[in-house]
Amino acid sequence: MTEVEGQVQEITADREDEIWRDRVHPAEWLNPRPKDRYHLVVLGGGYGGILTALEAARAGASVALVERDLLGGTCLNAGCISSKALIRTSRLCADVTNAWRFGAGVPPREFHADFGAAMERMRHVRARVSRRCSAQELSERGIDIFFGNGCFTGKSALTVAGQELRFRRALIATGAHQIIPDIPGLAEAGYLTNDTVFALSEKPGRLLVIGGGPFGCELAQAFQRFGSQVTIVQREPFFLSQEERDAAQILSEAMARDGIGIHLNTETRSIRLGRNEILADLVTDDYETTVATDAILIGVGRAPNVAGLGLEAADVEFDAVNGVRINDYLQTSNPRIFAAGDVCREHRFAHIEGASAHIVTRNALFHGRQRLSLLSIPWCTFTDPEIAHVGMYVTEAREKNIPVRTLTVLMHEVDRAVADGEEEGFVKIHVREGTDRILGATVVARHAGEMISEISLAMSAGIGMRQLACASHPYPTQAAAIKIAANRFIRTRKPSLGNWLEKLWLRFC
Amino acid sequence: MVGHASITPRPPAAGIFPPNDEVLLNHFQESAFRYFLDRLNRDNGLVADTTRPHYPSSIAVVGFALTSYAVAVERGWIAREEAALITLTALRFFHGSEQSDAPDATGYKGFYYHFLDTRTGKRVWQSELSMIDSALLMAGVLTAATYFAGGSDAEREIRDLAETLYGRVDWRWSQNSGVTVTQGWKPECGFLHYGWEGYTEGLILYILGLGSPSHALAPESYAAWNATYQWETIYGRDVLYAGPLFIHQFTHAWVDFRGIRDRFMREKRSDYFENSRTAAYIHREYAIRNPGGYKEYGQNYWGFSAGEGPGVRTITIDGTVRRFFNYVARGAPFGPDDGTIHPSVIFGSLPFAPEIALPAIRQLYEQDPRIRLEFRVPNGLNATMPGPDERGWVSEGQFGLDQGLTVLMIENYRTRFIWDLTCECRYFREGLRRAGFSGGWLER
Numbered sequence: 001m002t003e004v005e006g007q008v009q010e011i012t013a014d015r016e017d018e019i020w021r022d023r024v025h026p027a028e029w030l031n032p033r034p035k036d037r038y039h040l041v042v043l044g045g046g047y048g049g050i051l052t053a054l055e056a057a058r059a060g061a062s063v064a065l066v067e068r069d070l071l072g073g074t075c076l077n078a079g080c081i082s083s084k085a086l087i088r089t090s091r092l093c094a095d096v097t098n099a100w101r102f103g104a105g106v107p108p109r110e111f112h113a114d115f116g117a118a119m120e121r122m123r124h125v126r127a128r129v130s131r132r133c134s135a136q137e138l139s140e141r142g143i144d145i146f147f148g149n150g151c152f153t154g155k156s157a158l159t160v161a162g163q164e165l166r167f168r169r170a171l172i173a174t175g176a177h178q179i180i181p182d183i184p185g186l187a188e189a190g191y192l193t194n195d196t197v198f199a200l201s202e203k204p205g206r207l208l209v210i211g212g213g214p215f216g217c218e219l220a221q222a223f224q225r226f227g228s229q230v231t232i233v234q235r236e237p238f239f240l241s242q243e244e245r246d247a248a249q250i251l252s253e254a255m256a257r258d259g260i261g262i263h264l265n266t267e268t269r270s271i272r273l274g275r276n277e278i279l280a281d282l283v284t285d286d287y288e289t290t291v292a293t294d295a296i297l298i299g300v301g302r303a304p305n306v307a308g309l310g311l312e313a314a315d316v317e318f319d320a321v322n323g324v325r326i327n328d329y330l331q332t333s334n335p336r337i338f339a340a341g342d343v344c345r346e347h348r349f350a351h352i353e354g355a356s357a358h359i360v361t362r363n364a365l366f367h368g369r370q371r372l373s374l375l376s377i378p379w380c381t382f383t384d385p386e387i388a389h390v391g392m393y394v395t396e397a398r399e400k401n402i403p404v405r406t407l408t409v410l411m412h413e414v415d416r417a418v419a420d421g422e423e424e425g426f427v428k429i430h431v432r433e434g435t436d437r438i439l440g441a442t443v444v445a446r447h448a449g450e451m452i453s454e455i456s457l458a459m460s461a462g463i464g465m466r467q468l469a470c471a472s473h474p475y476p477t478q479a480a481a482i483k484i485a486a487n488r489f490i491r492t493r494k495p496s497l498g499n500w501l502e503k504l505w506l507r508f509c
Numbered sequence: 510m511v512g513h514a515s516i517t518p519r520p521p522a523a524g525i526f527p528p529n530d531e532v533l534l535n536h537f538q539e540s541a542f543r544y545f546l547d548r549l550n551r552d553n554g555l556v557a558d559t560t561r562p563h564y565p566s567s568i569a570v571v572g573f574a575l576t577s578y579a580v581a582v583e584r585g586w587i588a589r590e591e592a593a594l595i596t597l598t599a600l601r602f603f604h605g606s607e608q609s610d611a612p613d614a615t616g617y618k619g620f621y622y623h624f625l626d627t628r629t630g631k632r633v634w635q636s637e638l639s640m641i642d643s644a645l646l647m648a649g650v651l652t653a654a655t656y657f658a659g660g661s662d663a664e665r666e667i668r669d670l671a672e673t674l675y676g677r678v679d680w681r682w683s684q685n686s687g688v689t690v691t692q693g694w695k696p697e698c699g700f701l702h703y704g705w706e707g708y709t710e711g712l713i714l715y716i717l718g719l720g721s722p723s724h725a726l727a728p729e730s731y732a733a734w735n736a737t738y739q740w741e742t743i744y745g746r747d748v749l750y751a752g753p754l755f756i757h758q759f760t761h762a763w764v765d766f767r768g769i770r771d772r773f774m775r776e777k778r779s780d781y782f783e784n785s786r787t788a789a790y791i792h793r794e795y796a797i798r799n800p801g802g803y804k805e806y807g808q809n810y811w812g813f814s815a816g817e818g819p820g821v822r823t824i825t826i827d828g829t830v831r832r833f834f835n836y837v838a839r840g841a842p843f844g845p846d847d848g849t850i851h852p853s854v855i856f857g858s859l860p861f862a863p864e865i866a867l868p869a870i871r872q873l874y875e876q877d878p879r880i881r882l883e884f885r886v887p888n889g890l891n892a893t894m895p896g897p898d899e900r901g902w903v904s905e906g907q908f909g910l911d912q913g914l915t916v917l918m919i920e921n922y923r924t925r926f927i928w929d930l931t932c933e934c935r936y937f938r939e940g941l942r943r944a945g946f947s948g949g950w951l952e953r
Contacts, residue, residue: 286697412800
């Protein structure tokens with residue numbers, strides 16, 4: 001944690017933190033005595049590792065879970081849950097600011113955002129959610145929990161805190177860590193990352209966010225809405241470089257509307273310490289400028305946690321950039337060892353929540369042959385509007401020579417979105433040309449994360465656009481945008497023999 | 510004012526209402542053409558980017574100007590000899606000016622800097638060596654060379670210089686060892702790092718790059734660029750999507766896309782002509798729906814494109830907080846949108862969708878005295894942003910690109926003259942064929 005001229009302060013541990021820590025890494029925890037051999041050893045106690053361990057234990061397997069720091073991983077402790085709790089309050093700030101548009105204005109003097117209270121609430125939420133990651137509870141469910149650095153010693157064994165764990169199968173789910181860019185002066189000036197930003201108790205007056213990926217964009221918008229003056233620097237020409245251009249464009253506008261200073265296509269060349277402030281020298285092609293700030297948040301991306309795991313001894317192929325190499329069955333080059341999640345950077349869709357935890361359990365313990373590529377795993381960036389995606393992008397489809405068309409519905413075509421004053425965004429469903437098969441979808445909307453689930457379900461169940469058009473939605477809802485897209489598909493497809501016969505029939509009626 | 514323009518615009522007398530569309534279009538077209546004579550430096554053929562004081566020349570505007578001279582000869586607005594002389598002066602300048610990596614050169618590797626000092630012809634504003642603007646310039650160069658097919662010394666020299674200029678453009682270098690073409694290069698920092706995905710005005714760049722007799726792009730480059738296309742159903746209409754309307758018009762000002770199709774359009778059973786028509790309808794539909802609640806938007810007030818805006822400012826107007834932009838690529842239906850329309854793209858829609866473009870042009874004429882005054886479209890109009898009168902904000906001066914698009918597209922709508930010219934140009938034909946186009950006039 002970095003302190004910059006008193007602008008940013010660490011908090012002291014409070015009651016919520018005690019509950020949380022007591023669950024995810026109890027201070028007095030004693031590692032159990034290892035069994036002779038485990039059916040499954042999970043290395044990494046993030047959400048994915050925990051879900052896999054639970055599913056295997058429920059199936060009757062003997063399971064050990066090894067975590068070097070905090071159970072729940074980045075998701076619970078330094079990412080998803082923490083940021084979502086914070087985003088909830090920041091969105092409320094934006095809603096209150098805009099409430100006059102809805103005939104419910106609050107005089108600006110009577111409204112102020114209490115960042116400290118919002119952070120307290122975030123810790124309360126984290127403490128509540130941490131229950132499912134509690135070492136005690138997991139232990140009571142039959143999982144042996146080991147805290148310490150796990151390191152493979154051979155093809156079927158690893159050591160942790162001086163004890164050897166032998167296994168039939170293992171899962172590597174050690175996740176990833178924040179990449180710190182090599183910017184001169186950055187270390188001296190200090191910086192925040194996802195590991196430290198959620199420990200703030202006061203918001204920085206000015207915040208420079210380096211990196212325009214999901215984490216950088218979410219936090220930039222949240223801090224701006226809390227009242228920090230945020231500047232965001234993104235190396236690429238668009239934010240969220242993996243997403244569709246129109247989605248990134250809408251996000252760019254939303255962030256600019258919030259008042260964020262945006263520098264796309266820009267590198268941070270150096271950081272300097274000024275009088276009571278930090279100075280960041282930026283360069284865009286040949287244009288140079290300097291931004292003054294009180295704190296810096298790094299969000300340029302993540303690198304897989306592969307160091308110190310003894311992967312060489314286990315015959316597991318990996319590299320520092322792409323992480324552990326796996327096949328479509330989530331199997332590493334050592335057939336006894338599987339891997340999933342952020343530690344496999346090549347398979348960026350291998351989030352091991354739910355479905356892929358199930359794949360690992362089936363494939364590792366029951367000789368299953370379930371494939372990662374058959375999963376439809378949605379994801380969402382929780383900016384405002386949210387940006388959610390599932391399946392293929394158009395460019396991916398076209399690279400594979402799959403003819404694709406996109407059914408687009410603007411949110412301003414959706415009655416409920418108009419009523420809610422949430423018209424920004426769209427639903428795009430990518431369909432294989434000549435069929436009704438859904439290849440993928442992108443939703444940009446205030447509640448895109450909720451809406452994408454319907455399309456994800458349709459894809460998983462093999463439901464095409466024709467059947468989707470038959471599904472009824474309550475009226476009015478924003479998710480009706482999906483139904484409108486499906487209806488539009490029906491209306492714009494080539495007339496079938498049935499259509500022709502219907503017209504013929506009506507001619508004679 | 511630069512150069513030695515001798516002909517003044519001849520707007521019709523105020524109060525005279527053009528009796529029909531033909532007369533109306535004639536006024537707009539001639540007045541737009543006279544922009545080029547007004548802003549021409551007859552010593553080097555360069556044309557100023559805008560009528561604003563101290564603005565340099567844009568090479569893209571010169572590309573439009575070189576094409577417009579041929580139109581003007583056919584319409585009797587200028588003598589053929591004079592048009593040939595102006596054209597020759599421009600081509601001689603581009604041929605003789607400095608090509609090097611020096612920061613104040615005129616060009617490099619056969620390409621030219623986006624903005625040049627209209628007097629000296631040297632790079633200004635630290636602008637980029639622009640691939641797309643060079644392509645638009647070359648489109649004008651090749652069109653002029655096709656038109657001036659006569660036996661006079663001047664016309665022969667125009668053809669020779671055009672061959673040399675086009676032949677020396679190193680299109681392959683512009684790929685920067687990648688598959689697709691980059692947008693630009695600067696001596697200060699090398700190739701620019703902008704994303705240029707999806708359907709863009711880059712179509713003309715690929716066609717001319719592929720047609721080159723000496724440094725042709727590989728056909729794979731066009732296929733790789735096509736892979737970023739998005740075929741969408743928007744407002745119930747199938748379209749190859751691009752937000753700003755000029756993208757659907759700049760290449761099309763030179764190329765007759767009726768009935769010729771590349772692989773992508775064959776797959777979609779459409780063509781780039783039909784696509785531009787659909788795009789115009791989508792813009793109109795967006796304006797009718799008007800999700801932002803902007804003033805005047807409707808069936809005859811549409812056309813979102815790259816261009817000027819009222820400036821970066823946030824103002825509360827009638828109880829609504831409005832954010833306005835400066836120069837930005839506006840588009841429909843995904844925005845950005847600040848209430849600004851760009852009327853030149855309504856003229857650019859004429860060949861594709863005259864049934865919706867003509868009523869919009871007529872409304873502009875009838876309801877906006879600022880346009881009636883000179884018969885030249887401004888770059889941007891914004892009825893929501895308060896201006897000096899009840900019509901709201903209007904951009905200052907006139908822009909060469911707007912006038913060029915107006916001249917070319919009115920002509921294509923009226924006679925298809927430019928399309929017929931480029932059909933005869935072997936480089937356009939070769940570029941289209943190498944890009945995979947077939948059918949229609951390409952088979953003749």
